[in-house]
Amino acid sequence: MTAPIRMLPLFTRSHEGGRSSMTCHYRCGDACDQPVPNTSDNEYFGDLVAAGVSRRAALRAGGAGAALVGLTAWSMPSAAAAAPAAPAGVVPAKGPKSALGFTGIAPTPATTDAVVVPEGFAWAPVISWGDPLFKNTPAFDFDNQTAAAQREQAGYNADYVQFIQGGAGNRGAHQGLVAFNNEYTNDELMFRGVASSADLTDEQLRIVQAAHGLTITEVARRNADSPWRWVQGGERNRRIHTDTPFAMSGPAAGSVHLRTSDDPKGERILGTLNNCAGGETPWGTVLSGEENFNQYFNATGAPDPQGRLKRYGITSAGRGWERIQDRFSVVKEPNEVNRFGWIVEVDPDDPTSTPVKHTALGRFKHEGASVALTADGRVAAYMGDDERFDYIYKFVSKGRYKEGDKKHNMTLLAEGDLYVARLSGDGAADGEYDGTGQWLPLVVDGVSKVPGFSVEEVLIWTRLAADVVGPTKMDRPEDVQPNPVNGRIYAAMTNNSSRTPAQIDEANPRASNKHGHVTEFTEAGGDHAALTFTWKIVLVAGNPSDPQTYFNGYDKSEVSPISCPDNVAFDKAGNLWISTDGMPGQLNYCDALYVMPLEGADKGKLQQFLSVPVGAETCGPVIINEDSVLVAVQHPGEVNGATPENVVSHFPYRGDGQPRPSVIHAYRRHGR
Ligand code: FEO
Ligand code: CA
Ligand code: CA
Numbered sequence: 001m002t003a004p005i006r007m008l009p010l011f012t013r014s015h016e017g018g019r020s021s022m023t024c025h026y027r028c029g030d031a032c033d034q035p036v037p038n039t040s041d042n043e044y045f046g047d048l049v050a051a052g053v054s055r056r057a058a059l060r061a062g063g064a065g066a067a068l069v070g071l072t073a074w075s076m077p078s079a080a081a082a083a084p085a086a087p088a089g090v091v092p093a094k095g096p097k098s099a100l101g102f103t104g105i106a107p108t109p110a111t112t113d114a115v116v117v118p119e120g121f122a123w124a125p126v127i128s129w130g131d132p133l134f135k136n137t138p139a140f141d142f143d144n145q146t147a148a149a150q151r152e153q154a155g156y157n158a159d160y161v162q163f164i165q166g167g168a169g170n171r172g173a174h175q176g177l178v179a180f181n182n183e184y185t186n187d188e189l190m191f192r193g194v195a196s197s198a199d200l201t202d203e204q205l206r207i208v209q210a211a212h213g214l215t216i217t218e219v220a221r222r223n224a225d226s227p228w229r230w231v232q233g234g235e236r237n238r239r240i241h242t243d244t245p246f247a248m249s250g251p252a253a254g255s256v257h258l259r260t261s262d263d264p265k266g267e268r269i270l271g272t273l274n275n276c277a278g279g280e281t282p283w284g285t286v287l288s289g290e291e292n293f294n295q296y297f298n299a300t301g302a303p304d305p306q307g308r309l310k311r312y313g314i315t316s317a318g319r320g321w322e323r324i325q326d327r328f329s330v331v332k333e334p335n336e337v338n339r340f341g342w343i344v345e346v347d348p349d350d351p352t353s354t355p356v357k358h359t360a361l362g363r364f365k366h367e368g369a370s371v372a373l374t375a376d377g378r379v380a381a382y383m384g385d386d387e388r389f390d391y392i393y394k395f396v397s398k399g400r401y402k403e404g405d406k407k408h409n410m411t412l413l414a415e416g417d418l419y420v421a422r423l424s425g426d427g428a429a430d431g432e433y434d435g436t437g438q439w440l441p442l443v444v445d446g447v448s449k450v451p452g453f454s455v456e457e458v459l460i461w462t463r464l465a466a467d468v469v470g471p472t473k474m475d476r477p478e479d480v481q482p483n484p485v486n487g488r489i490y491a492a493m494t495n496n497s498s499r500t501p502a503q504i505d506e507a508n509p510r511a512s513n514k515h516g517h518v519t520e521f522t523e524a525g526g527d528h529a530a531l532t533f534t535w536k537i538v539l540v541a542g543n544p545s546d547p548q549t550y551f552n553g554y555d556k557s558e559v560s561p562i563s564c565p566d567n568v569a570f571d572k573a574g575n576l577w578i579s580t581d582g583m584p585g586q587l588n589y590c591d592a593l594y595v596m597p598l599e600g601a602d603k604g605k606l607q608q609f610l611s612v613p614v615g616a617e618t619c620g621p622v623i624i625n626e627d628s629v630l631v632a633v634q635h636p637g638e639v640n641g642a643t644p645e646n647v648v649s650h651f652p653y654r655g656d657g658q659p660r661p662s663v664i665h666a667y668r669r670h671g672r
Contacts, residue, residue, distance in 0.1 A: 017495055018514065018564045018582020020615065020639045026186045027635070029295025029316055031387065036498055037313050038389040040467035101626055104607030107561055107592065110584035113649045115633070116611045117666045123610070124227035125652040126178060126630065127217055128662035129156045135233040142644070142656045143192070147206035151239055154230070155182025156190070156211040157661045158632035159567070160278030160368060161620030162286050163219075163228075164348065174223065177236055179216045179286045179348045180620060180632060180663055181275035187319075189637065189659065192644045197319040205324050213241040213272055214288060216348045227665040228630070238351040242271030245354060246344065249414040251446070252359035252456040257338050260327065269339045269357060270327075276386070277368025277479045277567055277620075281379075282401060283409035286346045289366030290357075291386060293340035298322045302330035311463050312341065312365070313387070338460055343369045343383070345413060347406070358413040361395045362442070362462035369395075372482035372528045377401050379412045380528035382489055384477030388496045390463065391471045392421040392480055394439055396529050418442045418458070420471040423535055425506025433506050433550075434536035437521070440469045475499060475508045475516065478566045482528065485574025486598060489521040490538075492565040495582060507535065514586050515542040515549075515563040518578065520598075539578075539596065539606070541565055543587060552596070552604030560608040562594055563587050571623040574598060577609075579618035579631065584639075591618045593631055610666055613651040613659075615639040620663070627668035634661055 017024065017032050024030050102118040115123050130140030130153045137152040158180035165176040185208040187197045194200060200208065218234025221227060231237070246269045252258065258266035276291035298318035304310055314330065314337055322329035327336040342357040343366055361369060364385040371381045377400040383393045397416040402408050419439035426435045441449040442465055448455045450465040458465040475496035482489045493508065494516045501511040507519065518539040524530035541563050542549040544556040551559045564582030571577065576596045583591045592611040597603050612618045612633045619632035637649030637659030649659040 017497065018585035019617075020585070022186070022188070022640050022642070023615075023617075023635055023638050026638075027184050028292040029313070031292060031313060032497070034313055034315070036388050037311050038387065038463070038467065038473060042467065042470050042473060102607075102609065104560060104609070105611065107583075107587070107589035107608060108611040110588045110590055111614050112590055112611070113613045113637075113651065115613060115651070115664065115666075116590075118609060120668055121610075121666050122227075122669050123664050123666045124229070125654075125662040126219060126228050126665050127154050127215070127230035128652055128654070128660040129154055129211070130660060131230060132232050133215070133217055133230075133234075133237040133239060137232070140655075140660075142658050145191070145204075145207050147203060147210050150207045150210035151241055153239070154215045154217070155213055155239065155241070156185045157183045157634045158215070158663055159183045159276045159619045159634060160286075160288055161622050161630050161632050161663055162278065162280050162348070163622045163624060163630055164284065165624075175218065175220050176228065177216065177234075177348055178219050178228070178230070178630070178663060179214065179346070181214045181278060181288045182212050183274055183276055183291070183634070185211050186635060186638055188643060200320060202324050205321060209242040209271075209321065210239075211241075212274070213239065213244065214275060214286070214346060215239055216286075216346070216351070225667070225670045227667055236349060236351055238348075240272065240346065240355060242273065244271055245269070246272065247354045247356050248359060249356050249411075250359035250361075250459065251415075251443075252459040255359075255456045255460065257335055257456065257460050260333050260335050260339070262327070266335075272344050272355070272357075273340050275344070276366070279368055279370035279381070279481070281345075281371055281409070282373065283406045284347075284349065285406075285410060286348055287369045287371070287381070288344050288346070289368040289383070290340050290342055290344065291365045291367060293365075294337070295319065296321055296340075297328055297330050297337045299330045299337075302334065306464075308461050308464065309337075311461070311467075312337075338363070341366065343381070343413070345410065347410065356410075359456075359459045360414055360416055360418065360443075362393060362418050362458070363460050364390065364393075364462050367478045367480070370479070370481040372484070372487075373401055374529035375525075375527040376529065378416070378529060380482075381413065382480040382482060382491075384474075384480045384491060385463065386476050386478050386494070388476055388498050389473035390477065391466050392474060392477045392491060393462075393466075394419045394421070415446075417444045418462075419531070420466040420469065422470060423472040423507040428506070432536060433509050433540075434534070435506055437472075437533045437535055439531045439533070440471055442466060442469065472505070472507055473503075475513050479568045481568050481570070483570050483574050483576070483598070485570065485572075487523075487526050487528075488598075489523070490568050490576055491519045491521065492568050492578065493517050493519065494564050494566050495586075507537070509537070510540070510548060515540075516565050516582075517541055518565050518568070518576070538576075538598070538604070539565065551606055552598070554602075554604030554606070559604070559606040560594060561587050561589065562592070562606060562608075564591075566617070567619055567621060569621040569623055571595070572625065577621050577623055578606075579621050581617040581619075584615075590614065591616060593618045593621055593629070612636070613649045615642065615649055615659070616651065627670075629666045630663060631666065632661070632663050636661060
C-alpha cells in the first residue's frame with residue numbers, strides 16, 4: 001500500500017505537553033489540541049483571592065495583585081532554597097547515594113536508545129508486546145500478525161503494572177504474577193505501510209482491538225538475583241481485550257443510558273478501552289482506569305443537546321472501528337460510549353472470572369483508582385480525571401473490608417459515597433503553596449447531592465454533575481495515591497499549558513504549566529473517610545535552575561531535573577517514586593523514574609533511578625524492594641516520522657529489531 005502523506009504534517013512538531021505529536025494522536029486523541037472540555041464557570045481561586053476571600057494573605061502581600069505575583073515567582077525564604085542552583089541543563093553526573101543505596105543517574109539525552117540503570121543494577125524484559133501467553137500460542141511475528149494470535153499474546157503499551165509475589169497456592173519466592181494494562185496502540189508502528197488508522201485493513205483493526213485491554217501472566221525467576229520472566233502457559237495467564245465480557249456493578253448498572261441493541265438490559269459490556277493507571281486492592285484484585293475512551297468513537301453527526309458528548313471530548317471521527325463494529329458509531333449506537341470511562345476490577349487469580357465495571361466510582365477520563373482503608377474499615381478510592389482543568393475525586397464504600405473474604409470485599413466498590421475535591425489556598429506570604437480543602441458530596445447514602453441530577457446521571461455524567469458543585473480545576477490530575485507509610489495522598493498534576501495567568505491559583509500556581517507538580521493531601525485526623533483535608537505542593541517540577549521549581553525545600557543544586565510527573569508509587573519506607581511522561585519535549589531528556597524521600601534529612605532530594613529509551617514513557621513503577629523495580633516501557637520509538645522501515649528505537653533489542661513495548665525488571669546485581 002502506498003503511504004499517503006496527508007498525516008505527516010501533523011507529526012512534524014513536538015507537542016506542547018512534552019510528548020511527540022504522534023504519541024498525542026494515538027494516546028489521547030490529540031486531547032490537548034481540542035478545546036478545553038470543562039467550560040463550567042467554577043471560580044479559579046485566583047478569582048477568590050481577587051475577590052478578597054484570601055484577604056488576609058492578600059493584604060499581607062500588599063494587595064490582591066501582589067499576592068498573585070507572589071504565586072507566579074516562587075521565592076522560598078529558606079536557606080535551602082537560596083542555595084545556588086545548577087546552571088541550566090547541567091546536573092551532577094552522579095549524586096550522593098540515595099536512601100535506597102543507589103547512586104542517582106544523570107538524565108539521558110532524548111535521542112538515547114537505551115535503558116539506563118544505576119551502577120550495580122541490570123535490567124531485563126519481563127514480557128514484551130506479542131509474547132505468547134498460552135501453550136499453543138504462536139510466537140510473535142511482526143510481519144505475520146493475526147487477531148487470533150494477538151488475543152493470546154501480550155497486549156501493547158502498558159501503563160499500570162501490578163506484581164503479586166507467590167499468589168494463588170503460595171508458589172514461593174521465585175514465582176509470582178504480573179498484571180498490566182494495555183492502554184493504546186500505535187497503528188503506524190505496529191504495521192508496515194500504515195500512515196494513519198484509516199489505512200488499516202479489517203484484520204488489522206481486529207489486531208489493534210485485541211492489543212488493547214489487560215494482560216495477566218505468571219512470572220518466575222531462577223533465584224533471588226535473577227530477573228523475573230513471564231511463564232508461557234502459566235495457569236493464571238489471561239488476556240482481556242475489547243471483546244471480553246464485563247459485568248456492571250453499582251447504582252447505574254442496567255440504566256437506560258447503558259442499554260444497547262446487543263445488550264438490552266445494560267449489564268453486559270464488551271471490552272475495556274485505554275486503561276491507564278490503576279491500583280491494587282487489599283483483597284488482591286486489580287483496579288484500572290478507562291481514560292481516553294472518547295477517541296475510539298465516531299461521533300460525526302451525533303446529536304448532543306445537553307453537551308454530554310462535548311464535555312467528554314466525544315467529538316472526533318474516531319479510529320475507524322465502526323467499520324467493523326457498529327457500536328463504535330455514536331449515531332448508530334448512542335449509548336455504547338456511556339459504557340466506557342469507568343474503573344474496572346479484575347481478579348487476577350481466577351482467569352475464568354468476569355471483570356467488573358464499577359459505576360459507583362463515576363464516569364470520567366479515569367486515570368486510575370488507588371485504595372486505602374478508612375479508620376472504621378471502609379474502603380476509600382482516590383481518583384484523578386486526566387484532562388486540563390478537570391477534577392480529583394474520592395469514593396468511600398458503604399461496607400467494611402473483611403480480612404480474607406475476597407468474595408465480600410469484591411462487592412465493596414459497588415456501593416458508597418462519591419466526592420469531588422475543592423482546594424483553597426492560604427496565600428503566598430507563608431512561602432508555601434498550601435491550604436485547606438473539602439470533599440464536596442456528589443452522591444451520599446444513595447442520594448444525589450447535585451441539583452437536577454439523579455444518582456445514575458451523577459454517575460454516568462460525573463463531569464457535568466461535578467461542574468455544578470464547584471470543585472477546583474486542576475492541571476491534569478494523573479495518579480492519586482495514598483502512601484501506605486505516612487497515610488497522606490500524593491497526586492501528580494502532569495502539566496497544563498493552557499492555564500493562563502488569570503487562571504492560576506495556589507493549587508495550580510503556574511501559567512502555561514509545562515512541567516507539572518505533585519501535591520500532598522493530608523486527610524483530617526488522618527482518616528481516609530474525612531470530608532476535609534489540608535494540602536501542600538511538594539514538587540514543582542522543571543529544571544532545578546528554574547526559580548519556579550521547588551523540591552520540598554531541598555537544596556536545588558543536588559536534585560535532578562524532572563518534568564511531567566505521571567505515575568506515582570511508594571517503596572516500603574514510604575519514599576515517593578515518580579515516573580514521567582513528557583521529558584523529551586520539555587527538557588530534551590528521555591523520560592525517567594525518580595525517587596524523592598518525604599521525611600528526614602533527604603526530604604525533597606529527588607534522584608533519578610532509571611531512564612527509558614527514545615520516544616518511550618516510564619510507566620507503572622512497582623517498587624518491589626530496594627533491589628528490585630518493575631517499570632513499563634510504554635511507546636518506545638514513538639517519535640515523529642518513525643515507521644517500521646525507519647526504526648528509531650530497537651528496544652527491547654530482540655529479534656526483528658522493531659520497538660516492542662515491554663514490562664522490564666531493573667534489579668541489583670549482587671556480588672558481581
Ligand atoms: Fe494515560 Fe493520564 O495518562
Ligand atoms: Ca501558602
Ligand atoms: Ca498516566
